[in-house]
Amino acid sequence: MGRSRARSGPAEDLLIELDRDAGVPLHRQIEASIRAGIRAGRLRAGASLPPTRTLATGLGVSRGVVVEAYQQLVAEGYLASRPGGYTQVAASMPPAAASAGPVASVVRPVVRGAGVRVDFGYGRTDVSRFPRAAWLRSVRTVLTTTPNERFAYLDGRGVPELHDALCDYLNRVRGTSAVPGNMVICSGYGQGISLLIQVLVRRGARRIALEDPSSNDDARVVAGAAGLDVVGIPVGRDGVRVDALRRADADAVVLTPSHQWPTGGVLSAAARAEVIDWARRRGALVVEDDYDAEYRYDRSPVGAMQGLAPDHVVYCGTASKTLAPGLRLGWLVVPPRLVSEVAAAKVLADRGSPVIDQLAFADFLARGEFDRHLRRMRPVYRRRRDALLDALRTHLPDLEPAGIAAGQHVVAWLPPGLDETEVVAAAARHGLxxxxxxxxxxxxxxxxxxxxxxxxxxxxxxxxxxxxLATAIREMRRV
Structure with missing residues (x-):
């Protein structure tokens, strides 16, 4: 006679039920129960799970069954193994109903829905690798050495220590021409682009150009709400088409020139010069979203456009893709004529970003911890990128990968005869x-x-x- 279990103790806490007559391996049932608990919000990020031996005893199964379930969930990114042998939840997602889809939202990451086995959602970084010990050292340093006056209200630009540390880093690594007096600290890219759009509107701007395709939901939504016309500029294999930009009659353009999102194209030196010439002739502004330039694998570094024309380019950077989006740390390197206006908009928005976080990041940068963290993460992401490319070559050789040399995502172009919407729907039916x-x-x-x-x-x-995905596509082709 079959039986379902929901024992007291750890099994009951995790709402794990095992049906030994279901024909489904027990480790798969445990995986499904824990996965569902995370997606439903019952198991929040950082929550500790019972030791494998304890949970196995509670469920009446061998320890190996629980170990196999935990290992699979770690591989999928739901759980994280911690030093000392215990396991925690590494991903906490709201219910699927909370997501309205990517078009109207300014939140880029994909939300896991019910039944998703593997989620290739973009815009996320591996926060389980956040350098906690190094960050804690910086926080302790800040709390013990910072003068009292730094904890009072500051101007809208942020703390001078972070201006100095960021300028040193950006000029060295990204080839910017940044000076501390032209920097404004903000709460991530979303707030940064909002501040810039506010200033552009007050200066009489009428139209803003975005790359097409583009993930710049932040700019699209804020610009539309502010009354600006939004025009898309087609993107080719090497980034935005400058000839189309010239015809757009725009007052500003938002670009991802070092790794176009999502196609991965790199704007050539000649095209960069043409964009800058366009900006100078029109008195227009170029907004450079340098969202993931630190992660490169198969190419030489590509410098920032801001270093070529600091009077016409705003450089936007954040810690979201490199450290963790939850830090809400971003920065703008602004042309001198706009600094006071952007800083005033920042004051009006929130009176300034948290001081302790800014000072901690400044210390983290100055001690070289940021560089060390990036050196540790590049090979991690490269291995995952390589695994993706190997799997595509093996299972789906007629898909054409693009933008593979850098970043944290890959675009694969579909061959003729495959409809994108139908492929996405078929993939979802297979748990992808x-x-x-x-x-x-x-x-x-x-x-x-x-x-x-x-x-x-x-x-x-x-x-x-x-x-x-390959299974889903094969079934589509047989129909």
Missing amino acids: GIHGVGPYRIAGTGPGGLIFGYAILGETAIAEGVAL
Whole structure:
């Protein structure tokens, strides 16, 4: 006679029920129960799970069954193994109903829905690798050495220590021409672009240009709400098409020139010069979103556009893709004529970003911890990128990967005959979360493609996800 279990203790806390007559391996049932608990919000990020031996005893199974379940969830990014042998929840997602989809939202990451086995959601970084010990040292240093006056209200630009540390880093690593007096600290890119749009509107701007396709939901939504016309500029293999930009009659353009999102194109030196010439002739502003330039694998560094024309380019950077989006740390390097206006908009928005976080990041940068963290993470992401490319070559060789040399995602263009929307829907039916390029097109036309975010997935989960996609596509082709 079959029986379901929901024993007291750890098994009851995790709401794990085992049906030994279901024909489903027990470790898969445990995986499904824990996965569902995380997605439903019952198990929050950082929550500790019972030791494998304890949970096995509570469920009446062998320890190996629980170990196998935990290992799979770690590979998928749901759990994280911690020093000392205990396991914690590494991903906490709201219920699927809380997500309204990518088009109207200014939140870039994909939300896991019910039944998703592997999620190739983009825009996420592996926060389980956050350098906690090094960050704690910086926080302790700040709390013990910072003068009292630093904890009072500051001007809208942020703390001078962070201006200095960021200028040193950006000029050295990204080739900017940044000076401390032209920097404004903000709460991530979303707030930064909002401040810039406010200033542009007050200065009489009428139209803003965005790359097409583009993930710049922040700019699109804020600009539209402010009354600006939003025009899409087509993107080719090497970034935005400058000839189309010239015809757009725009007062500003938002670009991702070092790694175009999502196509991965790099704006050539000649095209950069043309964009800057356009900005000078029109008196227009170039907003450079340098969102993931630190992660490169198969190419030489590409410097920031701001270093070529600091009077016409605003440089936007954040710690979201490199450390953790929850820090809400971003920065703008602004042309001198706009600094006071952007700083005033920041004061009006929130009176300034948290001082302790700014000072901690300044110390973290100055001690070289940021560089060390990036050196540790590049090979991690490269291995995941390589696993994705290997799986695509094995299972889906007729998909064409693009933008593979850098970043935390890959776009794969679909061959003729495969409809993007139908592929995404078929993938979902097989337990695969993935987005198409289509929802991020402003004009709504262009070739079909899929966006594979790999930053938080283990190599096993990546291979499983591509295999699921291949199965879905094979079934579509048989119909």
